[in-house]
Amino acid sequence: MDSGTPSGPQEPRERFAAAGRIPLAVVVVDGDGLVSHWSSGARRLFGPAREDAVGRYAGDLMPVAGALADEERGVAHGMYDPDDELGPGLHARGSYPTAGVAKVSDPGRERLEVLWWAYPLVGPGPGRHLVLAADAAQFRPGSDPDGPDGTGAAHGDRTEDGSEAGRVLRITPGFALHTEFPDADVLAGRLPDILPNMGPAESTRIIAQVLELGYPVLEFSHHDRVPVTPDWGVPRRSPGAYGTTGAPAGDGTPRRRTAPRPQLDLEYGAVRERLEFLNEVSGRIGSSLDLARTIREVTSAAVPRFTDFAGTHLRAAVLAGEGFPDGPPDVTTIWHRVWVEHNDEPGRWDDTVPVGEAIAFPEHTPFFQCMVTGEPVLIPRISEEAGNRISGQFEKRDLRPLINHRSMLLVPLKARDVVLGFMVLMRRPEREPFDDMDRTTGAELAARAGLVLDNARMYTYQENVAETLQDSMLPQVPARMAGCDIATRYLPGTRLGRIGGDWFDAVKLPGSRTALVVGDVMGHGLNSAAMMGQLRTAVQTMATMEMPPAQLLRNLDDLAQRLGEQYLATCLYAVYDPIRSQVQIANAGHIPPVLVRAEDGRAEVLDVPTGAPIGVGGVAFETATVRVRPGDRLVLCTDGLVEVRGADIGDGLAALCESAAHPAASMDHACDTIIRALNTRDGRKDDVALLMARLGGIPDDDIAVYELATDPREVGRARRLVRERLLDWGLPDAVDTAELLVSELVTNAVRHARADRVGLRLVRTDALVCEVTDDEPAPATLLAAGRYDESGRGLRVVSGLAKEWGSSSSAHGKTVWFEQALTHKAANPPRGR
Structure with missing residues (x-):
């Protein structure tokens, strides 16, 4: 590597312990010329990030394409100058290391001169190379020879005729046995830092090959050799190791320059x-x-x-x-x-x-x-x-x-x-x-x-905190209600702490009915979640009062307007009656429900009247009645599941129908199928609430309806009817308690009814439900009966023995009901009798 030294006798090569600290780019190239390792230094020097560089042809990324057995490809891409006297010289099939200088002439960047060293690597895989590269800009004219880097990159040199011309020294990359330098073991110990992202076994193998083939060095006009270490500092040479100055000594030989303030220089480099x-x-x-x-x-x-x-x-x-x-x-x-x-x-x-x-x-x-x-x-x-x-x-x-x-x-x-x-x-x-x-x-x-x-x-x-608040506001819906199975899913959005205003609910109603609710408060964050909690509580309260769906939404709309002008929400309220096999639905600006027919597996979007959102005010709501059959599935969801930015909502509803109609082994599997099919969009920010109910109905054999006269003697008849029905159903353990509770309810109805008829209905599901109906609208209430009072204790008996009980009123009268727990064996007797 002739670097412009004067002809004639050469000065003996001097060895120096201090290493040249250069920020190095480290690249490993596989046998196909593709990058398999790309260090952060390579990113800083050549531009591409690691994820963009790994797997690409190395000649497209750095100016050493001649190393890759396809030198023309690098020329074609304009990555280096083919006429450069120190151009690429790395040989893919060579067994020796090579080094050189190349110029990057990428139109998008300032012209860059790169020093590089390349080592052929032995196994695994043929043709692998380790490439080290550094920016040569720090050695250009104008560098301060007395500066803290201590390179002496701009001090003078003699021309070929021996004159002092103040030229910059010629610096070339080369190789030398690391044993040529003092503290060789220390230098060798610095090599592992080159490959920080490789495992110890692989990096040790590569470093052993580097030491065998030659330590990377910089040669200064063949006078000095400085070993290169892969530090994150600046090039450095030891005191006394700098090139000649322009002032000769008394005997005519050039003096050696010493580093100014060497201790301060070392401290500066360390800091x-x-x-x-x-x-x-x-x-x-x-x-x-x-x-x-x-x-x-x-x-x-x-x-x-x-x-x-x-x-x-x-x-x-x-x-x-x-x-x-x-x-x-x-x-x-x-x-x-x-x-x-x-x-x-x-x-x-x-x-x-x-x-x-x-x-x-x-x-x-x-x-x-x-x-x-x-x-x-x-x-x-x-x-x-x-x-x-x-x-x-x-x-x-x-x-x-x-x-x-x-x-x-x-x-x-x-x-x-x-x-x-x-x-x-x-x-x-x-x-x-x-x-x-x-x-x-x-x-x-x-x-x-x-x-x-x-x-x-x-x-x-x-x-x-946000997730705890959200979870506390979402109900724990039981998987089994009277005549229907229920499954739910809730997925929080990605905005504002993963908390929003979507909710679902299922409320047990008198008459073995179930109210199914899905709502969506407009907006996100704590305010929406707080509003959602208020509306959900209001819906639960009004649902237990047996309000028709349209009237419930009307009252909910009035409540939202009283709470504030910003209270806007959509809501879908449905009541399923498993005895009549029908669903009554009212909609306040919400996504319509989907019904999957059990008969043929067809899914359809139900055409129900859509009112304005809750909080708008002054808008009428309508109740639609839909006939259903056992096994049909009703799917309710919020718009976060079906709406896609820039797409028609009809496409989302069509996708919902398609996924809901897919056969599933269970309700949970059916919900998961819908979520996987519709919730795969990138960047989903809105909440998703999904409620699915399989409408199983209640068979006629599990329902008994009786009509009683308003005669005190009918109380005994009611007890006999209950006993006979329960024995016929195979529930002997439930007879005594049921007789007592029915006797109390029928006695109250006979005493307070104004018409001449009282209704009695028994329903067998997972529990025994008994309902007594009369035409007195005043609800039944517990009374604080005194010691000598003759009445007021009947409902206390019911409250103490029943699993649940309640009273609901309408314009035509009231219904008092109780639910009695059954053993699992008794609750599921053989069918088909």
Whole structure:
């Protein structure tokens, strides 16, 4: 590599211990010329990010296409100048390393001169290469020879005729045995930092080949060779190792320039390297408010650039997303080891310090000192004695093989002067131990990480509060109601803390009927959720009063207007009567329901009148009656499931019908099928509420209806009718209680009825339901009967013995009912009698 040195006798080549620190791009190319490893330095030098570079042809990304057995491809893409005297020279089939200089002439960037070194790699896979590259701009004319980088890149040189021309030295990349330099083992130890994202086995194999083929060096006019190390600093040469100056000595030989203020220069480089590290780490951490991801980012950012091992521990309250921890930690404080990152051999730390372990740290340990004082703890080198003492504080685990002879730095993770956790950082014995500057760097890293961690903790806490509020407002709908099976799904949106105003409900009504409700408050956030809670409570209350669907929505609309002008919601209210096999539906601006017919599996959108949303006011609502058959399925949902931005809602309803008609083994499977089919859109932000009811009906054999006269003697007849029916149904254990309760209800009805008839109905489902109807509209109520009162105790008996009971009134009278629990065997007798 002739670099323009004067002809004649050559000065002997000098060797220098100090390495040239250059930010390196590191790329691994497979046998097909495709990039398999792309470092962050490669991104900074050439532009593409790792995810965009891996798998692409290397010649399209960097100016060393001649290394890839298809040099023409790189020329065609304009990545380098083919006439460059130091152009690409890497040979894909060669068994020796090559180096060179190439110029990037990409139209979208400033012209870039690149120094590169390339090594052929032996196995696995043929034709692999390791490519190292650096920006040559730092050696251009104008660089300060006395500047802190100490390169001397702009000092003078002699021309070929021996004159002083102040020219820039010619600098070329080359190779040399690392044993040619003092501290060769130290230089070799720096090579593992080149491949931080590779496993120890693979990186060790590659480094062994690099050392065998030659250490990457920069040659300065063949006078000096400076080994290149993959640091994140600036090129550096040792004092006395610089090129000649323009002033010869007394004997006519050029003098050697010495580095000005070498100690200050070293300190500047060290500070600059740490600032670059902190700046890079700050850009990596905090990319998400997810607590677990933030912890991984914080821990991984330090390895291997700053440390060889990093483990992060958090207080249990922080990890659980609870409120801010109270008071300083002590020996009873439980800490969770949430992440571990290291570059040791795989599995070395797993058994002794497993991720996920909960532990309370003993008092006489450096860990306890760090978490209690909230200050960094530095142990430059853990001696055998210190390691034995620390390990002895932990029961049933031996830390000595992991900590002895290593350098340890413990830094607290704090926010608002409260310790949320701490990081354990350790360096291998062969690496420089932590010093005071490292302690300052580690403390700054922990301070930045603590702020990001606290933001993630606060977000997690607020999200937990929102989800708890949302869950508390959504009902626990039973899977089985009278004559129907029910399944529900709720998916929170992605906006404003995953909380919104969608809801569903199922309300048990007299007469073995069930009210099915789905609603959607307009808007998102806490206000919508609070409004949803108020409307849902109002619907439940009015439903139990047996209001017709249209009247219920009318009253709900009036309530919303009284609550505020911003109270707007859509609502679909349906009442299923399993005895009459019909559904009554009223709609307030909501998505229409879908009915899946059991007879032929056909799904259809029900054409029911659509009123204005709740809160608009002054709009009439209508009730539609739909005849159904046993096995039909009714599907109610909110618009978040079927609406797609930019698409017609009819397409969403058609997709809902198609997925709802799909055969399913159970109600849960049917709901899951719908969710998978319709909830796969990217960027879904709205809530989704889904309620599906299979309308099984109640067979005629399980219903008994009687008509009684308003005669006290009918009470005894009612008892006989109940006994006969229950024995016929195979429910002998329920006879005595049912006789007593029916006797009380019929007695009240006969006493208070104004007409000459009283109705009695028995219904067998999972429980026994008894209803007594008369024409007196005043509801039945419990009375505080005194010792000498002759009446008022009947409903107290019913309340004490029945599973549930109630009274509902209408314009035509009232119905008093009770539900009596049955054993599982009795509740499911053989059919077909």
